[in-house]
Amino acid sequence: MSDVIQLRSEYMRAAFGDLDYVAEELRHRLDADFREPIVVDTLVGTGLSGALVVPGVARILKLNWVVVRKPNEASHASYPFEGTLGRRWLFVDDRVETGATLRRVREAIDDGARRYGPIDDTVFSVYGGRRQLFATTFVGYYVYMYARLSLHED
Numbered sequence: 001m002s003d004v005i006q007l008r009s010e011y012m013r014a015a016f017g018d019l020d021y022v023a024e025e026l027r028h029r030l031d032a033d034f035r036e037p038i039v040v041d042t043l044v045g046t047g048l049s050g051a052l053v054v055p056g057v058a059r060i061l062k063l064n065w066v067v068v069r070k071p072n073e074a075s076h077a078s079y080p081f082e083g084t085l086g087r088r089w090l091f092v093d094d095r096v097e098t099g100a101t102l103r104r105v106r107e108a109i110d111d112g113a114r115r116y117g118p119i120d121d122t123v124f125s126v127y128g129g130r131r132q133l134f135a136t137t138f139v140g141y142y143v144y145m146y147a148r149l150s151l152h153e154d
C-alpha cells in the first residue's frame with residue numbers, strides 16, 4: 001500500500017521532470033536553429049505549469065523570468081505578473097493551439113510595462129518631445145513539450 005497519491009497530467013511532465021533538459025533544449029534552439037543566435041533576456045510563462053517550469057529554466061539559463069496571472073486568479077497582489085521583465089522576452093508554454101493564451105500574456109506584459117515600467121531616457125516620442133515608457137519586445141514562443149521554437153516577425 002502506498003503512502004502517497006500522485007496526480008500528474010501529461011502536459012505537466014516537464015514541470016515535474018528534468019528542468020536541466022528543458023533548459024538545454026531551449027538553449028540549443030536559441031543558439032542553433034537560426035542564422036544568428038536569438039537574444040532573449042526574459043522567459044515568460046503563465047498558470048501552474050508556467051510557475052513551475054519558467055523560473056527554474058530561467059535560473060539555469062541565467063535569464064530573468066515572469067509569470068503572468070490568469071484572469072480572475074485569486075491573489076493578494078495587484079500586479080498582472082510577478083518577476084523581472086527585461087527588454088526581449090520569450091513566452092514558454094507546454095503547448096500553443098489557438099493563440100488565445102499567448103494574446104492574453106502579450107496584453108498583460110504590454111500593460112504591465114506601460115503601467116509599472118521605468119521611463120526610458122534613451123527613447124524619445126514624436127509627441128512633443130516626451131519620453132516613452134519602458135519598451136519591451138516579444139521575441140517569440142517556445143513549446144517545451146515538443147522542443148519547438150517559433151519567432152515573432154514584425
